[in-house]
Amino acid sequence: MADRKALQAEMISGHSGASPGLGMQRDLEVCKLVDTTTCIGCKACEVACAEWNDMPFTPTTFDNTYQTMPETRWNFWNLIKFNEHQNPDGTIQWLMRKDQCMHCADPGCLAACPADGAIVKYANGIVDFNQENCIGCEFCVSGCPFEIPRFNPMTKKVYKCTLCSDRVGEGLEPACIKACPTGCLKFGSKDDMKYIAEERAKQLRDNFGWQNAGVYDPQSVGGTHVIYVLHDATDPERYSLPKNPTIPWSYTVWKWLFKPVLGTFALFGFLGVIAHYITSGPRVAQPEPPEKEGPDAGINV
Amino acid sequence: MPASTSSSVERFDDKARNAFEHAGKTTVYRGELLRHPVYTRVLHWAVALFFFLALFTGFGIYLPWLFRWFTPFFGGGPLSRVMHPYFGVGFVFCFGLQALNWLKPMIWTAADSRWMRNIKGVVSGEEKMDPPDTGFFNAGQKVQFWEIVGGCVVYLITGVVLWAGARTFGRIPVAVSYVLHDISALIMLGGIFIHIYLSTIGEPGTFQSMIRGAVSEAWAWTFHPAWYKQVTGRDPQQDCEEARRKMNSSTKPPKQS
Numbered sequence: 001m002a003d004r005k006a007l008q009a010e011m012i013s014g015h016s017g018a019s020p021g022l023g024m025q026r027d028l029e030v031c032k033l034v035d036t037t038t039c040i041g042c043k044a045c046e047v048a049c050a051e052w053n054d055m056p057f058t059p060t061t062f063d064n065t066y067q068t069m070p071e072t073r074w075n076f077w078n079l080i081k082f083n084e085h086q087n088p089d090g091t092i093q094w095l096m097r098k099d100q101c102m103h104c105a106d107p108g109c110l111a112a113c114p115a116d117g118a119i120v121k122y123a124n125g126i127v128d129f130n131q132e133n134c135i136g137c138e139f140c141v142s143g144c145p146f147e148i149p150r151f152n153p154m155t156k157k158v159y160k161c162t163l164c165s166d167r168v169g170e171g172l173e174p175a176c177i178k179a180c181p182t183g184c185l186k187f188g189s190k191d192d193m194k195y196i197a198e199e200r201a202k203q204l205r206d207n208f209g210w211q212n213a214g215v216y217d218p219q220s221v222g223g224t225h226v227i228y229v230l231h232d233a234t235d236p237e238r239y240s241l242p243k244n245p246t247i248p249w250s251y252t253v254w255k256w257l258f259k260p261v262l263g264t265f266a267l268f269g270f271l272g273v274i275a276h277y278i279t280s281g282p283r284v285a286q287p288e289p290p291e292k293e294g295p296d297a298g299i300n301v
Numbered sequence: 302m303p304a305s306t307s308s309s310v311e312r313f314d315d316k317a318r319n320a321f322e323h324a325g326k327t328t329v330y331r332g333e334l335l336r337h338p339v340y341t342r343v344l345h346w347a348v349a350l351f352f353f354l355a356l357f358t359g360f361g362i363y364l365p366w367l368f369r370w371f372t373p374f375f376g377g378g379p380l381s382r383v384m385h386p387y388f389g390v391g392f393v394f395c396f397g398l399q400a401l402n403w404l405k406p407m408i409w410t411a412a413d414s415r416w417m418r419n420i421k422g423v424v425s426g427e428e429k430m431d432p433p434d435t436g437f438f439n440a441g442q443k444v445q446f447w448e449i450v451g452g453c454v455v456y457l458i459t460g461v462v463l464w465a466g467a468r469t470f471g472r473i474p475v476a477v478s479y480v481l482h483d484i485s486a487l488i489m490l491g492g493i494f495i496h497i498y499l500s501t502i503g504e505p506g507t508f509q510s511m512i513r514g515a516v517s518e519a520w521a522w523t524f525h526p527a528w529y530k531q532v533t534g535r536d537p538q539q540d541c542e543e544a545r546r547k548m549n550s551s552t553k554p555p556k557q558s
Contacts, residue, residue, distance in 0.1 A: 258483075
């Protein structure tokens, strides 16, 4: 245990500044690599996720695909999405992509969250929800470009993939990685995973004829800590990934500019009326009694 | 607004006022005038109740960092968030009734524009009495009324979007609604300080109009001279001077030795 490091918080929702002691220790940024070209759709990662996070399986709907359920749920964070894509030449691609939280470097959920400490980004890149601080406003749902946070109507709180922060903090790989039988899922430092991903994409381009093969690591959210190798990186939408994920600008402007400024104005309403009462006093119904005269009448300005 | 609509609104208001007058009563003593009937008072305090419930639950959503200590009163953050929209609907509904009730006296007139140009004298207290053409509501009250009407529209539209969430309306509408909802709340919060101040310690004698429903004649000729003239048929200026003469003659002359 002595060589284990606790997770260091780097960003905290609704909270100004970083946590004390940030940067005293350097953590490697972790990353999950999903190679969609070697995924066989076995769903072992789905089971491992539900098992490790102790989430009972709930009834689902069948929608004529291989998919376990139409979309992730508050108690089902890891879902293989099966997409059927028809190429211009008439051939069909059956695409399998593991859908989960992307752990963005610039997380939209955290930017949108008003609650102090409900969302934390650790120095190793993991974005985690702390449900004890969550107020269930669901603003994170609108902040996330990947449709990941899910509301639980029973607890009135929001849940998502933790990248197994409990395991990673103890030096273990996430549960989904451990379960993957094909090596399609890899886990390590961001630099290493990026290198492996680029090498694999190059291999796909050079040796397998996937001329557009590439790595999905969208820079519009500062890069992500889950990256994909795609057969065709020019069209991530066929894997139901957004091409250019963005965070609504209004959240940033509102939180760091308007909130303090306008809040101060509202407070001035309170201070203003007190100042008015002290300096100019109340206006009373007329006629008032005659004012006092003589030496102790006070100063009349 | 077509004539038929406005008259149906009037019929509704009259019916409600009559019904509430049977349920409660307003005692007007000699030297006083009826200001607000039972219906208006009940609506006002219903609006106030819902306003503060929505405000305090809203604080917990707006800045949990500062207002987390508020949330236990409402059963915690998530429950505050669940109840906030219901309080908001109550606020908009009750204020909607009040808006119908007050639609007529709140219509903007040329006298109000003059009052607004003269606002400096009123705020500084240089003008002891409001201008003689100030009616049942002055221009400041009307501005606040229409601000709340506008605010309610913003609350309702953006509130429904926030209530249903990004899964129903999409991400951008929610992100924009969040900002507009908060701006509207902050304007109203600034306004409520002024409203409470002027109706209590800022202009003494005002608060009883929303509690008992009656105000003193002196209050009426000071702050709403045109209304005083309309209901009594007497000249506010003259009555004020009359009262001043009486007061001066009743004060004791200095003792002669």
